[in-house]
Amino acid sequence: MVRLENLTKEYDLPPIKGRPAAVVAADRLNLTIADGEIFGFVGPNGAGKTTTLKMICGLLVPTSGSVEVNGIDVERRPEDAQQFLGYLADFFSLYDDLKVWEYLDYFAHAYKMPAAEIPARVTEVIAWVGLESKRDAFIQGLSRGMKQRLGIARAVLHDPPVLVLDEPAAGLDPKARVELKDLLKNLNRQGKTVLISSHVLSDLEEICTSVAILEKGHLLRAGKLANVMQEAAAPSRRRIRIRVAALGDQLLGWLSARDGVSDAHPAAGVASGSSAVDFLFSGNDADLAALVRDLVMSGAPVFAVEGSSESFEQIYARLSGGEVM
Numbered sequence: 313m314v315r316l317e318n319l320t321k322e323y324d325l326p327p328i329k330g331r332p333a334a335v336v337a338a339d340r341l342n343l344t345i346a347d348g349e350i351f352g353f354v355g356p357n358g359a360g361k362t363t364t365l366k367m368i369c370g371l372l373v374p375t376s377g378s379v380e381v382n383g384i385d386v387e388r389r390p391e392d393a394q395q396f397l398g399y400l401a402d403f404f405s406l407y408d409d410l411k412v413w414e415y416l417d418y419f420a421h422a423y424k425m426p427a428a429e430i431p432a433r434v435t436e437v438i439a440w441v442g443l444e445s446k447r448d449a450f451i452q453g454l455s456r457g458m459k460q461r462l463g464i465a466r467a468v469l470h471d472p473p474v475l476v477l478d479e480p481a482a483g484l485d486p487k488a489r490v491e492l493k494d495l496l497k498n499l500n501r502q503g504k505t506v507l508i509s510s511h512v513l514s515d516l517e518e519i520c521t522s523v524a525i526l527e528k529g530h531l532l533r534a535g536k537l538a539n540v541m542q543e544a545a546a547p548s549r550r551r552i553r554i555r556v557a558a559l560g561d562q563l564l565g566w567l568s569a570r571d572g573v574s575d576a577h578p579a580a581g582v583a584s585g586s587s588a589v590d591f592l593f594s595g596n597d598a599d600l601a602a603l604v605r606d607l608v609m610s611g612a613p614v615f616a617v618e619g620s621s622e623s624f625e626q627i628y629a630r631l632s633g634g635e636v637m
């Protein structure tokens with residue numbers, strides 16, 4: 313279990329006009345990450361993801377607040393906590409002129425693993441990340457996705473129960489992203505708790521059990537993915553599209569004047585030959601039925617009504633736009 317309590321990081325900046333300046337990269341974050349989760353940290357550039365993950369791993373000292381990993385206070389006992397943690401930085405360097413197995417062997421020795429166990433362990437992690445065919449290849453000849461796998465292999469070498477991966481999908485093509493997701497799901501099935509950051513939301517939506525949405529150091533939302541989406545999507549407010557055979561001048565005005573309707577506008581990207589309007593609707597199904605009935609009675613040539621639930625990406629965009637539901 314990983315627990316963040318009022319975790320805060322302020323970075324000092326160069327003084328502005330002689331006055332001390334600082335940026336709050338993590339602002340009193342409270343989170344509990346249960347064993348067995350794939351926990352996603354989501355947020356735009358500068359949200360505080362890297363800062364938070366580094367504090368979790370004991371690589372950055374918090375300004376205030378604390379992190380506990382398996383009951384161990386990371387700031388007080390970083391080395392003990394790190395036994396439980398495997399970390400992959402957002403930017404990491406590999407030694408180009410080493411072979412894949414040599415690189416892992418080197419780190420296994422650096423981690424002071426028992427020498428007799430190292431060869432078998434290296435073989436095992438190479439298999440875990442699917443690099444068997446590259447075992448004897450030089451690192452400089454690996455693709456970006458393979459290098460990312462090698463980084464993950466290094467992070468799991470000492471068999472930590474918790475993996476902390478900062479933007480592991482950055483720079484990967486769609487196929488490599490899918491492979492990375494499969495790898496993480498596999499590691500998770502083998503019992504690893506995975507903390508992962510990304511601003512590619514579709515990546516996280518597919519694999520995460522829980523997410524925390526960060527912005528400018530603040531925690532906007534956190535919890536089980538389904539709950540975060542459900543809560544944020546506010547079922548009483550949904551996006552509705554009404555398709556009409558012809559878009560009359562009055563339709564938008566009619567809709568906008570109606571209770572519960574907001575943001576009515578002609579739909580973009582609708583196939584030519586028909587028209588559609590999109591709007592946000594607060595109300596239940598009966599309210600929507602009444603609206604459609606009245607619209608048809610008014611003479612609008614309605615031929616379809618569609619409701620869409622928002623994707624995580626849309627919810628996120630709305631939340632981080634500062635709109636409070």
Ligand SMILES: Nc1ncnc2c1ncn2[C@@H]1O[C@H](COP(=O)(O)OP(=O)(O)OP(=O)(O)O)[C@@H](O)[C@H]1O
Pocket residue numbers: 323324335336337355356357358359360361362363364402511
């Ligand atoms: N060493 C530092 N000194 C000063 N400010 C820093 C330092 N590292 C980060 N920051 C600031 O802290 C804030 C959070 O940065 P952080 O790197 O944690 O964000 P991030 O969510 O990981 O962003 P990205 O998606 O770009 O990786 C930013 O405003 C950044 O400028």
Ligand SMILES: [Mg+2]
Pocket residue numbers: 361362363402478
């Ligand atoms: Mg970062």
